[in-house]
Amino acid sequence: MRVLGMMSGTSADGIDAALVRISGAPPALIAILEGHHHVPFPAYMREGILRLANGAATTTAEISELNFLLGAELARAAVAACKKWRVPLEEVSLIGSHGQTVFHMGAAARFQGKVRAPSTLQIGETSIIAERTGISTVGDFRTADMAAGGQGAPLVPFVDYLLYRDALRGRAALNIGGIANVTVIPAGAGAEDVFAFDTGPGNMVVDALVERITRKKAAYDRDARIALSGRTIPELLVRLMREPYLRKKPPKSAGREQFGEAYSHGLLAWGSQHHAGHADLVRTATVYTPLTIADAFRRFILPRTKVDELIVAGGGALNPLMMAQLAASLPGIDVVSASRFGVPAEAKEAFAFAVLAYETYHGRPSNLPSATGARHPAVLGKIVRAAKSPAKGRR
């Protein structure tokens, strides 16, 4: 089956689409990436998403509208991607669309002054995607896991396990998106031995600083150019490493609730109080991410299992300073880009949601209870059948 996976993560930078040819069933599932395409969000949409994700006051009308507008944007991205790959839509059997998370709370917690029950909301209406592409679409992957008592995240470890498990080498898969998360696959592990959690910030804090400092002329620090022109501020770094989230025991997940707008405002306020240069702040925030990852290894991973290799994906894998600092902070572990394993760093999560959709389509569970904390494996997501379903000769 040819499956198109689509992802837009907490960075809200845009939509990644991946075309994946998939056959077989786990543990012998074969998935090969055939194409990747990135479509940046129009500015108004990114702003809308960030406002909601940062917990701004909103109306139900606004959320409802954004759900539909984003569905249309996702459909456009799918059509544009197939055009770029010269693959007729008829040859794609299925779409897996993660949607955009605007709220996620995997366990009951205090948020905006109130203890709230666990819930999660991904928007980007799948009915619109299925209607406009003519391709059956799976979405809403996280809710079934949460209904089964899980945190609804992380879901990619299922795919990490299929891709990277090894009889002799202990491996960890790291995704540096807006938030950074790690999947640990001990040598010779069974699915039940895999564990995963969010280590803390990925690119989110750096992106927010760069956007403020450049007055929105840049959305991120391409190739770490700004960071590399500054110097790390040790005093600030020590302060940042005291972040309580880092000490919290896994399973744990993070989002804009922890490292969003309020957090980067705090950093900028510290900067102006201490007359810190802008580039110095960006460099400190850039170095902070790999240091929190190495800290998570020392506290929670290496005491449990040996890791020989760390496979890095997500936009952060393209940040040379983050990658260099990561390798330097994890002596004895080979730090390599996911690209070396057949799936480019930028395409990895979209690829994963193609595989998860394929599993759902076949009625198989694809959460890892050891990673999410669910009571049992669950079939993830909801399927919108297109007028012509894959079952009727769309393979």
Ligand SMILES: Nc1ncnc2c1ncn2[C@@H]1O[C@H](COP(=O)(O)OP(=O)(O)O)[C@@H](O)[C@H]1O
């Ligand atoms: N060439 C690059 N140099 C530095 N950072 C980059 C580069 N390319 C992407 N990034 C970072 O990766 C982020 C996007 O990562 P992504 O994996 O799409 O995250 P998410 O899954 O949260 O959307 C950008 O916002 C940026 O911070």
Ligand SMILES: [Mg+2]
């Ligand atoms: Mg992205």
